[in-house]
Amino acid sequence: MEIPKSIRYAVSFLVKGLVALILGLPVTLYTPALAEAPAIERGDSQLPNIQTLETYPLADNIEFSDKQIYKLTLYVESISNGLNYQEFKKLNALVHCESSWRPEVYGDSGKAYSLAQFHKPTFEDFKRWSEQSHLKYTNPEHQLKLLVWGYKNKKMKNWTCWK
Numbered sequence: 055m056e057i058p059k060s061i062r063y064a065v066s067f068l069v070k071g072l073v074a075l076i077l078g079l080p081v082t083l084y085t086p087a088l089a090e091a092p093a094i095e096r097g098d099s100q101l102p103n104i105q106t107l108e109t110y111p112l113a114d115n116i117e118f119s120d121k122q123i124y125k126l127t128l129y130v131e132s133i134s135n136g137l138n139y140q141e142f143k144k145l146n147a148l149v150h151c152e153s154s155w156r157p158e159v160y161g162d163s164g165k166a167y168s169l170a171q172f173h174k175p176t177f178e179d180f181k182r183w184s185e186q187s188h189l190k191y192t193n194p195e196h197q198l199k200l201l202v203w204g205y206k207n208k209k210m211k212n213w214t215c216w217k
Contacts, residue, residue: 121155124169127195131202145205149198151215157194170197176212180204 125146132142152171153159161171168191172180177191180200184207189196210216 120157124149124155124157124194124198128198128202131199135202135206137202137206141205145201148213148215149201152213168192168197169194170201171213172197172200173212180209183207 128145128149129142132145137145149155149169152161152166153169155169157168159171160167162173165173167174172191174191177189177197177200180203181187181189184200184203186199186203189200191197204210204212
C-alpha cells in the first residue's frame, strides 16, 4: 500500500518543524492568508506579521520511506496513548519480527496480514472491544492503532513474536 503524497508531505513538514524546534531555530508557518495579516499590537511594541519574521529553510527534498512513516505512526500512537519509549520499542520490535514493516505481507498460511499480522477475527474483536468500528483490517495505520490498544489492554498473547 503506497502512502499518499499528502501524508508524506504532512509528515515531512512536521519532522522539519520538530528538527527546527530541537535545534532552537524559529519556526514559522507560512500561508498566503497569514502573509496578508496586519501586525499585531501588543502594549507599546508591535509583533511583526509573517512577512517580516526571519525563517531558516530546511531541506525541501527530505523523503521518508513507508517504513519510517509507519514507525513514526506507531511512535505517535504509542505516546498519545500513554505508553513510554520502552513500550514503544517493544511494539516496534514486535512489528519488525512479525512483518519486517512490510504492510502487504501475509503470514500464518495466509491467515495474518499487514504490519501487525492480525488475523481478521482478532482484528474484528479488538475493533469491537475498543469501540473503533471505523477501522479497516487492510489499513496498516489502523493495524498499528489496534496493536497499541491491544498492548495497553494486555491482549498480546495472540502474537508469536511476543512470546
